[in-house]
Amino acid sequence: MTTLGPHLLGRVAPPDDAHVRAFPLTVPTVSNVEVEIRRPTLSLYDQGQTPRCVGYSISKIMNHYNGYAFDADWLYAECKKVDGFPGEDGTNARAACDVLRREGHWRTIRGVRVKAGPKLAHGIASNRWATSVDAIRSVLATKQPVAIGIDWHEAWFQPQKVTANNAGATPVSEWWLQPIINAGQIAGGHEIGIWAASDRRQAFGLSNTWGTSWPALVWVSYSTVSELLANGGDACAVVDLPTR
Numbered sequence: 326m327t328t329l330g331p332h333l334l335g336r337v338a339p340p341d342d343a344h345v346r347a348f349p350l351t352v353p354t355v356s357n358v359e360v361e362i363r364r365p366t367l368s369l370y371d372q373g374q375t376p377r378c379v380g381y382s383i384s385k386i387m388n389h390y391n392g393y394a395f396d397a398d399w400l401y402a403e404c405k406k407v408d409g410f411p412g413e414d415g416t417n418a419r420a421a422c423d424v425l426r427r428e429g430h431w432r433t434i435r436g437v438r439v440k441a442g443p444k445l446a447h448g449i450a451s452n453r454w455a456t457s458v459d460a461i462r463s464v465l466a467t468k469q470p471v472a473i474g475i476d477w478h479e480a481w482f483q484p485q486k487v488t489a490n491n492a493g494a495t496p497v498s499e500w501w502l503q504p505i506i507n508a509g510q511i512a513g514g515h516e517i518g519i520w521a522a523s524d525r526r527q528a529f530g531l532s533n534t535w536g537t538s539w540p541a542l543v544w545v546s547y548s549t550v551s552e553l554l555a556n557g558g559d560a561c562a563v564v565d566l567p568t569r
Contacts, residue, residue: 333535335376335415336474336514337408338557344419350453350562352463360465361521361542362389364532369394371536376414377401379474379516381534383421383561386470386518387430390566391447396431396438397534400424418474418516418561425449429567450565456554458547461529464562465522473550475558477515478508484543489526500540502531505552519560 370385372378380401387395400421405411408420429448432439455461455471464471484500502508521530521542528544554560 333372333374333376333378334477334513334515335372335378336477336516337410337413337415337417338474338514339417339419339559340409342559345454345456345559348453350455350460350464350564352460354459355463355466356524358462358466358522358524360468360523361530362465362468362470364518364520364541365389365394367537367541370397370534372397372534373536378534379404379416379418379421382472382516382518383418383425384430385532385534386472386563387425387447387449389470390563391430391432393432393447394434394436395447396433399431399438399443403428415514417514418472418559422449422452422561426451446567448567449563450567451563453562453564455560455562458551458554461519461550461560461562462522462524462547465519465529469563471519471560471562472516473519473553473558473560474514474516475553476511476556477513478503478505479510479512480508482512484540500543501528502543502545502549504546505549 365388370381372381380397384395384397403424404416404420408416425448429443429445431443461471480503487501488496489499518532519529520532528546530542533539
């Protein structure tokens with residue numbers, strides 16, 4: 326695992342939380358969540374040396390819903406037209422959802438955009454914003470991922486490797502983000518997908534868009550996510566897809 330730098334971030338928080346207050350996610354409380362969602366390959370959505378985490382993490386999630394690969398760079402470029410920060414690197418999930426509702430997404434085949442252009446059928450009909458750990462857990466319980474935009478701390482470029490005793494089974498090594506109190510300064514904003522939830526661990530599993538230079542799945546405690554949401558983070562869930 327190579328050392329990563331803050332140039333690989335790229336979330337610019339919206340200027341207000343009107344989207345969260347207007348469209349909160351209301352879901353029933355669930356219990357005993359233990360789920361890990363199958364994800365596209367690490368190399369398919371690798372943002373490389375760019376600040377395009379929003380385009381890549383959201384496109385990765387749309388891959389899950391459609392079964393097709395999508396052009397993350399196109400989504401990022403469209404976000405920059407509507408996010409209110411035209412001269413600033415980075416964007417946010419609020420802008421991405423606006424694009425996906427209005428324009429859909431642009432499918433790729435072996436890395437090349439299809440000639441038909443973006444299709445509304447490959448976008449979303451509606452989305453909502455989870456404001457708590459329990460709301461995110463409820464989405465994951467239905468085997469659907471969540472995109473979360475958060476402050477990213479310096480130590481998280483190098484997550485900790487922890488040996489876990491799995492209920493008497495052979496010990497396994499897992500990657501974890503350190504608690505915020507031990508994570509150093511804020512390096513910037515980042516958009517990342519939540520693809521797993523484990524009540525046994527009391528943690529969510531994150532899948533990044535940094536290729537193979539970061540572990541395939543990294544755990545972050547529920548309490549850390551709750552703290553991040555309380556400090557300017559937002560968590561986006563797709564609620565309805567267009568009529569196919």
